[in-house]
Amino acid sequence: MAAPDFWTQPEKSQKLMQDRKRLEQALANDERLRGLTDDLDTLFELAREGEDVSGDIEREMKSYADFIERVETAMLLSGENDARSAIVTIHPGAGGTESQDWAEMLLRMYLRWAERHELKTVITDRLEGEGAGIKSVTFEVNGENAYGLLQSEIGVHRLVRISPFDANARRHTSFASVFVYPQVDDEIKIDIKQDDIRIDTFRSSGAGGQHVNMTDSAVRITHFPTRIVVQCQNERSQHKNRDSAFKQLRARLYEYELEKKREETRKTEDSKLDINFGSQIRNYVLAPYRLVKDLRSRLAMGDVDRVLEGDLDGLIHAFLVWRKTGKTAGDGQPGGEDTE
Numbered sequence: 001m002a003a004p005d006f007w008t009q010p011e012k013s014q015k016l017m018q019d020r021k022r023l024e025q026a027l028a029n030d031e032r033l034r035g036l037t038d039d040l041d042t043l044f045e046l047a048r049e050g051e052d053v054s055g056d057i058e059r060e061m062k063s064y065a066d067f068i069e070r071v072e073t074a075m076l077l078s079g080e081n082d083a084r085s086a087i088v089t090i091h092p093g094a095g096g097t098e099s100q101d102w103a104e105m106l107l108r109m110y111l112r113w114a115e116r117h118e119l120k121t122v123i124t125d126r127l128e129g130e131g132a133g134i135k136s137v138t139f140e141v142n143g144e145n146a147y148g149l150l151q152s153e154i155g156v157h158r159l160v161r162i163s164p165f166d167a168n169a170r171r172h173t174s175f176a177s178v179f180v181y182p183q184v185d186d187e188i189k190i191d192i193k194q195d196d197i198r199i200d201t202f203r204s205s206g207a208g209g210q211h212v213n214m215t216d217s218a219v220r221i222t223h224f225p226t227r228i229v230v231q232c233q234n235e236r237s238q239h240k241n242r243d244s245a246f247k248q249l250r251a252r253l254y255e256y257e258l259e260k261k262r263e264e265t266r267k268t269e270d271s272k273l274d275i276n277f278g279s280q281i282r283n284y285v286l287a288p289y290r291l292v293k294d295l296r297s298r299l300a301m302g303d304v305d306r307v308l309e310g311d312l313d314g315l316i317h318a319f320l321v322w323r324k325t326g327k328t329a330g331d332g333q334p335g336g337e338d339t340e
Helices: 010-048 054-075 097-116 146-153 210-214 238-265 304-308 313-325
Strands: 086-092 120-128 134-142 155-162 171-182 197-202 218-223 228-232 280-285 291-294
Touching: 010 054, 054 313, 086 097, 086 146, 086 238, 097 120, 097 134, 097 146, 097 155, 097 171, 097 304, 120 228, 120 238, 134 146, 134 228, 146 171, 146 313, 171 238, 197 238, 218 238, 228 238, 280 304, 291 304, 291 313
Parallel strands: 155 280
Antiparallel strands: 086 134, 086 171, 120 134, 155 171, 197 218, 218 228, 280 291
16 A cells, blocks of 8 residues: 555555455454453452442443444345445335325434444435425435445335324324345446437426526436436536436446346345335334334334434344344244234
C-alpha cells in the first residue's frame, strides 16, 4: 500500500483496502473475545472468594453472548455475494391503504436497522400511497455484508393488527413483499445491449422542490428480454438518475442470471421462497397478542416494537443458522413447515 502507484488502479486498491479492513476486524474480534473472557474469569474468581458479583456476571455474560452472536453471524456469511452492498425493493400486497402503510412500516424498520449498523442508505425510487403509506420503494443499503444479512428478508411479510384506518377498530391482516439484490461492481461485466432497452424520462412525483417536479428528471429503463423495469427519481439531475437506474438494472440482471443457474442445477437457495401472498416468511402480530415469528427459523420474539424499530439481528442470525444447518430456534432440530 505504500507503493507510489498503489492508487493508480482504484478498483484493485479498493479491494485490497476492503481485505485489509476484514483482517483488522478479525484481529479486533479476537482481542475483544480475549478481553471478555478475562473479565468473566476475574468475576468468577471473585465469586468463589465470596464477593457478591452476580449482577456483574449477568451483565458480562449478556455482553459475551451478544458478541459471540455477532461474530457467528459474520462467519455464516460465506456466499459469493454476501459481502456486497444491497438493493432492496418493497411492494405492498392487496388491501390498499392497509398494505401500503405496512410497506412504509417495513421501510422504516430497514432504515433503522441500517442506521444501527452504520450502513448508508439511499432511497432511489418511492411511489407514495393514496392517503397513507407507499405503493412501492427501492433503496440502496451500502456497506459490507449488507446483501448477506438482508437475504433473510426476502419474501412476504404478514402483519396482523387493529387497523388505525378502520373506524370500527377491527383487526386486519396486511401483506408486503421484500426483494433484495446484490449490488454489482465494475469487475463483473453485465452486457446490456442498447437494442434491448428503452429509456424513458418523466417528471418526478416525490418530494424535492419545484425543480424536481417541473422537469423530466426521472428515468425509467425497460429491459425487453427479461421484462425487468427499473426507475429512479430521487435526484434532481437526469444524469444521476440514469446512472442509478443502470446500477439497479445491472444488479437485477446479475441476480436474474444467478437464478437461472440455480434452476439449471436445481440448487435454488432456501431463502428464495415463492413471492406470493399466503407464503409469508414472517408474521408480525400486534393484536390480539404481540409476537414476531419467523416461519423458517421458528424464532419467536415478544418485543414487536423493538423489531419494528430495526432490531433485526436476532432474526437475521437465526435465519443464517437455519440456512446453514437446518436447525431451528424452537428445538434445534431440522424443521418442517410452520403454518402459523
